[in-house]
Amino acid sequence: MQRTPPHPELADFDLQRVLEALVDPVRRSIVAQLAAAGEDVRCGAFDIPVSKSTATHHFNVLREAGLIRQYYVGTARLNALRREDMDRAFPGLLDALTQCPGPRH
Template identity: 70%
Template sequence: MSYYGPVSDARIPPHPDPRDVPLQQVLEALVDPVRRSILTQLAHAADDVKCGGFDLDVSTSTATHHFKVLREAGLIRQYYVGTSRMNSLRGDEVGKAFPGLLDAIVAAESGRRGQRRGTSSATTRSGRSAKRTPSVA
């Protein structure tokens, strides 16, 4: 805290309260498979993830756009640690505004990824099991 009050970081963008975001905007954010992948990776991560730490097949500028859409839809929170922009899933807040939505998305995406990779199951950061079904060949 400085003499003039709390120090704010101008690099930190605004984060809307998920209760103030229209359902239409949230659903539009979830339409894109890259954004669903980001949410799923955050749900399965042990800690918050820096922007460069995601397994995405898009350019840096495209990834930045996807993070912005998710942030403006109230689905993720972004903050800085040094020069790294970190991302966290706003699971509890989104769960209060849209009960079951994120769990359903993560479970569906995890199942889809599991079918492609042939894995069995995983646990999300919320401690819930996200079932992955083995691929049948």
């Protein structure tokens, strides 16, 4: 059994897939929390209003789109924002996403 899940290579990044991953507010929140943390974060440490199984789905979507890298340290699955790769593929996208205010009512 492979411990580290597969991640797309930079050459395989697809803007449509990235944008579809980011359309969900929970996934945008995960990306914003990773950007603000400035370090890798355990899956269970995110402040998201979903069940563990739903959170797993959201992490998988972000990983498959290339936005995050997941790896294990002991039994903890850590998440890293792939900022450098995203900046190479889509310059300014993560900055625009993480610096913009939330929805206005």
